[in-house]
Amino acid sequence: MQERMERPDESIGLRKLVLYRDVVFTEAGDAPARPARRASVAAVVRNPWLGTGPAEDLLAEQERVAPVLAKLLADRLIAALGGVEEIEAFGKAAVVGTAGEIEHAGALIHTPYFGNLVREFLRGESIICFADTRAEAGETLIVPLWHKTHAATRSHYQTISARVPDGPRADEIVVIAAASTGPRPHPRIGDRMTDPVVTTQNLEVVPS
Template sequence: MQESRREDSIGLRKLVLYRETVVTEAGEQPADPALQATVAAVITNPWLGTGPSRDLSPEVTRIAPVLAQLLSDRLIAVLGGVDAVEAFGKAAIVGNSGEIEHGGALIHTPYFGNLMREFLEGESIICFADTRSEAGAALVVPLWHKTHAATRSHYQTVTARVSDAPRPDEIVIIAAGSTGPRPHPRIGDRTTDPAVTVKNLESALP
């Protein structure tokens, strides 16, 4: 009952969960196949019809924390627990009657980002994507390691899409995660990279 009241308070229309795992890549099974998932919340745009001088903070402080917990809880559940989550990302798709800033307001403030990071026990800045589009638009959400952002093996993406959202008066807010790296990662890491500069590569440059 309490969760239902929270969902009503933010204008939630639906939740959409997507999950995938790569069984084979380049003809071989990855050593430890990662599970990727997105959880999307479709909500009514609370700022529809307001101008660019409108202060967005009252709705941000009311709605964003609820979204952060709602999406993080479901992402943790579908990926097998908070300890299983290794990479994360976030995104927003604003319906065509809204401003791109309306999506940013709900994912780019501490009321969402800090809470999602804490719920997922991360330390890194959360990768993001945002756009304005019509219903059914696909958005590629970037991910990276939740505690070691320089871990290149976990630089990956997952595509999120809701077939009937966002309607012009809606916003889709997305939390995304992965339980591991890309299949067969083998391009090294920032901590082991050689020093590469224009000067020491002059002979190799065209």
Template sequence: MTDRPTTFEELGASLGVRRVTLIHEEVFGEAGSVLDTPVHKAAAIAVVKNPWIVDGQSTGTDADLNDATQKIAPVIAKLLADRLLTALGGAENIEAFGKAALVGTSGELEHAGALIHTPYFGNLIREMLEGTSIICFTDGRVEPGTNVHVPMWHKTHAANRDHYQTIDVSLADAPHADEICVIAAASTGPRPFPRIGDRKTDIPVTTDILKGLL
């Protein structure tokens, strides 16, 4: 009888996680101006074997994705959230979050969606980062070496434009054709020097503003 995993890292490895990478940025200023407080942004990336690829082929568009999703997505959420919390100093410091999933060329777009667009991932990220908003996202099918802009917005006030931002992630050596890259991202603050207003201060705008322009 084999030993049971004793850490989430061991459990992740048993479920096909090949590696987890962390990117951490410190933003000190913009356009020659210095921020009063630097903004820290981070992205945690898990590279995992696509459970719906067998012998190099997709199990098909009628395959049930639920069982593997329930097993894998919560573990990946835990691995990624732990690294964000450590890098950014805890949930109390995190103001914005986002997510992404990129499937390798042998997989379906739905395979990427299965690992981030269900409660088994999203609800856990929200709870661990102490957010309430729907988590903004990007997903797609890519080859290794792709650069991805992962979007973020405020973790409790999604309509707050000040926190609309991205973090750039380079997917070196991943995903292989039979892998999926799952990303969770977070930020300790808004964009540098935000000043484009918000829904609370917007004046009413309709297509009437186009009249008379030509």
């Protein structure tokens, strides 16, 4: 039976959603102890500030659009990765089209109206790491991830590529949320909380 797709809130100017998933079964010739599943969900929306100047107050549209996107993307990430309890790492990103300001990308992901809500929906505590840029349609963006409750845990420092072939158009913004169910394959480079103190004074050899 065909699944019925619920149409999201049309007021945010949503054109399409793009879901990407992957899982690594082998790395360096061996299977990871626990293969991690990763996913990103991208929403292509109309730029609500198109044609405004650098003095434009962005707050009203942040309050209106960003919470809708936070719920929309978080819900689909949770479904794609098998439940919120499966998710261990997260990240966010935005790409503004060429007719917009780079600040327009940040306006939809770098405020409490998006970040705080995504963190709550995914049951995280860490600040969500991020990427943003301005680009033409089809640009690949590398979205960084880290542990949702222990940001200093290096095992979960990883990235996922996100791309919408026909977006953003010049008058659009692509907003992305991403997550992983585990660490990189075979993590073994230590942890920031247990690292030795390394300075230029205590290294035997300092690169010149």
